[in-house]
Every structure is written in C-alpha cells, then in structure tokens.
Amino acid sequence: MPRITRTLLLLAALLTLVFFPLFGSSFYVGLLTRILILALFAMSLDLLIGYTGLVSFGHAAFFGIGGYALAIAFQDAAVIHLWQALPLSLAAAALAALVVGWISIRTSGIYFIMITLAFAQMFFYFFFESPRYGGDDGIFLFFKPVLMIGSADILHLDSENNFYYFVLGSLVSSYLLLTMILRAPFGKVITAIKANEHRVCALGYAVNRYKLVSFVIAGTLAGLAGFLEGAHSGYINPSYMSWHESGIAIAIVVLGGMGTLYGPIVGAFIIVLLQDFLPSLTDHWQLLFGGIVISVALFYPMVRPACCRDFMRCSEVK
Template sequence: MRPWLLPTVALLVLAALPAVLSPYTQDLVLKIAIYAIFALSLELLVGTTGLVSLGHAAFLGIGAYVTVLASGDGGGSLALLLPLAVGAAAAYALFVGALSLRTKGVYFIMVTLAFAQMAYFVFHDTKVGGGSDGIFLYVKPVLAVGGTTLLDLDVKAHLYYTVLAALAFTYTLLAVVNRSRFGHALAGIRANEQRMRAAGFATTGYKLAAFVLAGALAGLAGFLLAAKDGAVNPELLSWHESGAVLLMIILGGLGSLRGAVLGAVAFTLLKEFYQSALLGPLAERWQLTLGLTIIAFVAFLPSGLIGLFGRGGLIGLRKRLAGARS
C-alpha cells in the first residue's frame, strides 16, 4: 500500500481545500489538476513507451472543441459530451498513430508535429472553430437523471470535484496499466524494441494502443478545460502547448506518474509567478525567466523534481551546486 499512500493523502487534501480557498486559488488548483491529467497522458507515451511527441496538444484541443461544438447554444448532457470529446480525440489519435508510427526518432517527432499543425489550422482558418477568436461554451454540461440534476459543471463545487475525480481516475488507470502485462510490454519497447519484436511481441500494435489511450486521456483534459474556461481557441492545439506539456513531464521526472503530476504543479505555479505583478517589469518577459529556471532545473536535477525524494536526491543536488560554485 505504500506507493498509494502519498497520492491518497494528496487527494484527500485536495478534496478538503475548497473550504479554505479563494475563488482565484480554487481556479488555479483546477487548472493545475487539468494540466496534470494532460501531463499524465503524455507520460504514457514518453516516459513509459519512449515515444516523444510534439503534437500531443492536438488531442487536448480536439476534446475541447468537440465539447463546445456538440453543446450548441442550448448546452448538452455530460453523459453525451464527455464520450464524444474523448472519442473524437481517440479517433484522431488512431489516425495519427497509424501513420506516424511508421517512422522513428526525430521523424516521428516531426510527423506528430505536422499532424497537430494540420488540426490547428483547421480550427484557426475555418469558420467551424470560430477562427482565431475561438468559440464560447454558453451552457456548461449537466448530468441529469429523471429530471433531477446530479452534476452541473456551472456550479464551482461540482466542477471542482468532477476534475478531482477525473485526475484520480487517470492516475489510477495509468498506475494499473504500468503494472499490467501491457505496461511491461511498453516498458520493454522503450528499452529495446528490436528485442521485444524478436521475442514475439507485435510492437506496433502495442505502441498504437498506447498512442490512442494517451490521446483519449488528453481529450478528457480538453473536455474539462472547456468546461472550466467556457471558451476554446486554436492556441490549445499549437506546438507551444505541446512543448509546454513536454516540459512538465521533463521537469517532474520522466518515467514517474507522480513526477508528471509534480511537473504540472511546478510548471503552472512558476508560470503564474513569473507573470504576476510581484516581478514588476520582468513580468512582461516571463518566457525568459521561466526558460532560465527550467534550464537550471534540468542542469541540477537531471532526474527531475521527483529525484529529490529518492535516495541521495538532496545530497546529489548539494554536490552539483557545490560543483557549480567551484
């Protein structure tokens, strides 16, 4: 039970937070939790399977856009919109994965980026997605049974606990996947795909399944992001967003689910801090300060933030800092 102790405690703390949080802080926690789901979805590809994608934001954006488009002006049922958003993202992931997995290495990175940019320009340059201004979600999803409303995502408490439940579901699902035969096969593919193929594993099928699952979970994050913000725009599908989520899992530590969550927390809080008025004129150049901070983290914490909690983590950091001073 020890591996589940810290995530369970963290979940209980998060569940109790709305009682003491201001509206702004609660919104920030929601944003972090949604991006943690997004980071966990990419962790399945990069950390578990060894597939570095620069187009993962396409699935986030598709999930968000499908949520808004399917809602229309009168809103829609959560029971319908959520499967539609996740299913659309998974379908596009199946299409992209079936073609891009024919390549490897840097070619795979560039092909996933190209498919993401294609999706970006579909929403950016056509009326279907409202162009560069995006579109608004006028009525947020509702779950009702027999005339009784069980969940209304326009209510902050309902949205908060729905996002929290989605984060717990995503983390648990990926933890189970990593411990399954499927997860061990993915880890083997990351270590040595040629040897796995020689052992009789259909590696392409395993990678495609991981790609589709990762896309579906990114679509879940997109659905929640649309419900939270009440609006979507093409920037959700941009390569900047794909780069940001890749930085999250690198910052937290590749190969660790807790690292992906920790990276999402650290990246979002750092970005929020560097954009705040506390830094005065530097707030306008937050990309520079954030970039320098991430470079420092990568230089002194090669295993990511999660490495601080392992054996010798803090000792190793002290040694690297002492070496830098000398």
C-alpha cells in the same frame, strides 16, 4: 523511499486536495482546477514519453480536439448533457489519435517528434482558418455540462466546487486506470519497448500495435483533459493545440519526472505556479521562464538528488 511512505504521501496529498475547497477561496479553487487539468494532460503524455519511449511533440492536438468536439457539438445547445458530451469528446480524440498514430508509429526518433508536431500543426491550421468553427477567435460555450437522469439534476458543474471535484475525480480515476494498465501484461510490454524495442520485437510481440494502443490511450486521456478545460473556461480556440502547449507539456513531464504517474502532477503545479508568479517579477518573464526550462534540460538529470531519484524513479537508465 519505501513503498508504504510513498503511498502515505500520495494519500496525504489527495486528502489535502479533497478538503481544499472547504478552506480555500474560489479563486484558488479555480487555479487548482486549471492545475489538475494540466496535470491530467501531462500524465497522458507521460504514458508516451516516460513509459512507451515515444516523444510526441503534438500531444496538444488531442487536447484541442477534446475541447473542440464539445464546443462544436454543443455551441448552440440549451443544455449540455454530460453523458452525451463526454463520450463524444473522448471518441473524437481517440479517433484522431488512431489516425495520427497509425501513420506516425511507423517512424521513430527525430522523425516521430517532427511528424507528431506537423500533424498537430495541421489540426491547428484547420481550426485557425475555418470560419465555421470560429477561426482565430474560437468558440464560446455559455453553459456548463450537467448530468441528469430523467429530469432530476444529479451533478451540475456550474459551481466552481462541483467542477473542481469532477476534475479531481477524473484525475484520480485516470491515475488508477493507468496504474492498472501499467501493471497488466500490456504495461510490461510497452515499458520493455522503451528499454529495448528490438528485443521485444525478437520476442515475437507486434511492437507497432502496442505502440499504437498506447498512443490512442494517451490521446483519449488528453481529449478528456481538453474536454475539462473547454468546459471549465467556456472558451475554445486554436491556441489549445498550438505547439507551445505541447512544449509546455513536455517540460512538465521532464520537470516532474518521467516514468512516474505522479511526477507530471508535481510538474504541473511547479509550471503553473511559475507562470503565475514570474509575471509579477518582470514584464519579460518569458526570459526567466525560458532560462529555467533550459536549466532543466541541461542540468536536471544530473543534479536530481538521490532520494528524489528513488521517489521519482529516474528513467535515465540506458
């Protein structure tokens, strides 16, 4: 597919998303908000899986930390100032990603998968068993963040539509930021690391530092997604960072197409719509859902049609 067609398709999709709240009911705006947040989360994971070649199975940890940072700092506050809350969440997620990444990056392959999983579980149990942070029940937030300058309200996230546009804006700016990063020399190096780590090392690049920076960027963006999800639902609990969440994110990335930034957005739409649609068919919808994920794992790389392969840029090349 020529590049111009691709750009036009993306623009059309963006315009549809921008004008959706004018026509759609608030229920669907809420659903779409959830999908876009999940898309942002999956997109951040794709930077690791699809570009750097790091299969992280603990990405939900940073998603959860973004949400928890917001909830812990502002659970008793009367007003949640956006300019305080958002940087705090991002910084917390970045710091966690830095520590976890610093230890995990030293390993590779199966080890890396298991270690990231184990660290995510560590955070999970920490919040699960700490009564101070709500334990199993989690923390409720009664207010939505606001952006004020002086005493003038600039952006109030109370209304569903405002929140939707804020999420859409975050997703689009993250998309553009990642595009820029990937076009920069840094992006070329991490893509090369995925293709052949030893060669990049032999060329004199400090491979581990590049991996770590990529890990921290991905963790920070996951923290942004967690912040949005926490603020949107007003409720943060340990299941945010459960390994099911990480597994679903991997499924989204693979289904949508690794190594593209829009693939995870497509994947998020498919997965959330499936999760909303399948339970209406049968009580045991997890069987169907599991079956679909298995077929994706078994057959998807083989049957992805040729036109799609170009559009989604198949990353199966070894």
